[in-house]
Amino acid sequence: MALNAGCSSSDAGNGDAAGVAAVDLTADSDGADVTLARGQELKLTLQTIGPGQYGDPSISSSSALFEGMEFPSSQNPGGPTQVYRFQAVAEGSALITIPHDVGGEPFTLTLSCCSK
Numbered sequence: 001m002a003l004n005a006g007c008s009s010s011d012a013g014n015g016d017a018a019g020v021a022a023v024d025l026t027a028d029s030d031g032a033d034v035t036l037a038r039g040q041e042l043k044l045t046l047q048t049i050g051p052g053q054y055g056d057p058s059i060s061s062s063s064a065l066f067e068g069m070e071f072p073s074s075q076n077p078g079g080p081t082q083v084y085r086f087q088a089v090a091e092g093s094a095l096i097t098i099p100h101d102v103g104g105e106p107f108t109l110t111l112s113c114c115s116k
Contacts, residue, residue, distance in 0.1 A: 025043070052100055055099045057086075064087070069083065
């Protein structure tokens with residue numbers, strides 16, 4: 001799956017994403033390629049059903065910045081929901097990998113940042 005959220009030719013050419021909405025993704029986006037404008041935010045919601053939770057993300061380059069993770073106040077008793085926030089900060093691509101502490105495959109996403 002590819003998502004181009006902030007780099008169309010109609011975007012403002014000032015080099016940042018001021019006024020551009022954050023992109024909201026879920027676990028359905030595992031393995032996706034996502035393109036954001038510099039300064040645009042990505043909010044990723046992951047939920048575990050059963051034991052464990054997702055851990056700290058690793059980011060392969062400095063084009064993306066991890067801004068934090070939170071547990072929303074509304075939780076499903078079947079397992080925790082976690083919201084991760086990232087920002088595209090420099091032109092380039094970054095592989096984001098988020099492991100799960102009980103095993104299984106990690107969540108992965110390629111985040112590309114364009115200059116617009």
